[in-house]
Amino acid sequence: MLPPGVSSNDFALALAAFKEAVGEDQVYTSDEDVALYQDAYDVLWGLPGQRHVSAAVAPATVEQVQKVVVAANRHRIPIYPVSTGMDLGYGGSAGNLSGSVVLDLKRMNKVIEVDDQRHFAIVEPGVSYFDLYRYIQDRGLKVFIDCPDPGWGSPVGNSLDHGVGYTWYSYRDHFNSHCGMEVVLPNGELIRTGMGALPGAKTWAEYRYGVGPWVDGLFAQSNFGVVTKMGFHLFPQPEAYRSGTVFVPKRLDLIPLVQQVNYLEHSGIISQPEYGSPLRALVDEPAVKAMLKKPGGPSDAQLDELASQHRLSSWSCTLQFFGSLETTQANWNYCQERLKAAMPTATFEDGVTHRFPLGADEKAKVPHKPSLGIPNLEAFRGRSPRNPRPTEGHVWFAPVIPKTGEAVMEAQRAFGEAVRGMGALDLPTFFGRGGNAYSPFDAPATWMFRAFVFLSGWAASRSDPQQNKKVYEIVTKLIQVAADHGWGEYRTPPAFQDAVVKAYSFNNHSLLRFQQKLKDAADPNGIISSGRYGLWPRHMREVDGIWPANRPST
């Protein structure tokens, strides 16, 4: 296939220039090779709107990236940079615009530096979390990484998509923990941000702002350049980890529980809290299923009765601590005292302790390894006794809601009602059947320091377009429900990016229009990542001066 609006002659000239830049064997044009760049978890697979790729080019150096970008600009070829290209559930390696050439940075896989005295790393985009972890472990360096659940992603790519992790608050927000970038601009020019703009800078990965306007945010979830290096602050390896869990009996106890845990987290006493409901274990019982299917769902009193009958708590929250064995014990003691004073019916259970470094056997026993900065792929749910009908992929719906118990329960009601209303009770999701999505037992994700994400993951299929169609309709509906409640998504697959951005419409999309002006100045030919997060090149803004015509979500 050809990139849209590009003649076969121009495409051939561009491919020749790409080959000259990176070598013939790193330009992929055969159907067989190009098919590998499809998004394996594309929710529009088999439907109009499925994203296809025209070719791929894989540079190994910054100079090669510059040559490719210059050639793409000369021939007006849309290019879509990916780091490891494994952002499955949020888009994979295929761009928003079908026919784009993927700029595959996987071969740029050097760990430039890791410093375990000043606690930072500088890496190229093709370095995965596994790679960085191995580099640190092989050298016995005394630093943690903060990784998302799948370890095959890239620190660069994940942070540029605003990805998140599980350790101490200042490292969990991966973009927030980055410090310094090197970027190839759409005209091929190379810049370094922050202190990196100073030749011979000694603190590129330590002080992020340099002087003057800070532009790093322009390169995240966007299309202003190709990031070829990034610095990251790293968590010094702590002496010890400890966990403990608080349980509260009643449904409405969630409100004071979140208030109290917010205080502990925002004061720096605990690391990431993990909420849950012990009642979730009952979700497949026929009587409970019937209760959940009822219009309006169960009342708070009915849920309290259910908890009482089964002698279960309504909510739990696991608190995590890093420090020494002594300080973590002291903090856990303090948390119990404070929580008990605020919620006299709360009960407590000691969790686990670890001393670092962990041996191989001890690592294997850690139930959720990213909480200790250990990358893995354990989050993937293939066939198992609990999951006899595995999905072929998933797409995430990830609305940001306030960090309160009231907001959690409001979101459960609003999203749950939408899911029931859409007849989605039996659709497969990442966490079970659709009927379980946004049940009264669902807890929010706590990656963000100041907000909750109320995540659901819906099946994507490479063999069932009708199921994809239904999932597409459901997620589109959920985006609208969220917007109606003042909630927006923090991240979304390309199939939904226009719809999500459309909801961020304050003052007639004035933020998006400002971003368009910057885009037009920086990338007048609109060659980089066309349409990423609603930012389309000028020549494609056919509807309302913002959207292309004939897009599935506009």
Add this chain to the structure above:
Amino acid sequence: MKTIIAATFAAASLVAQAHAADAPLIEKGKAAFTYHCAACHGTQVVSGNQHLPGTEALTVKYEGKEPGALEERTDLSPELVKSFVRNGVSVMPFFRKTMVTDAELDAIAAYLSRNYRPASNDSK
């Protein structure tokens, strides 16, 4: 009877020779498998909470008729291994050539098919 025994030894000898010739490739394949595949398809640890989604899925699928760990299988041809890596299956995606190069895939296929017995069924 003597003929059968002689033929069996001859076949075993041929397999051994083929494996000896492929030994460096198989060794490379083992390293590439560990790097690219083991996080999902490794051998399950005896205790603890380690969850290897690929190994678990295949253990459940075959209900004891075949091992869940790919390294223990004897029914995987090189072609079959390559097909799964480049086409994906179930929740496992397909892998680009910059992720798993053709050379690495040849080595992984050689490693996983080192005990291949063609009479076995070609299924994952």
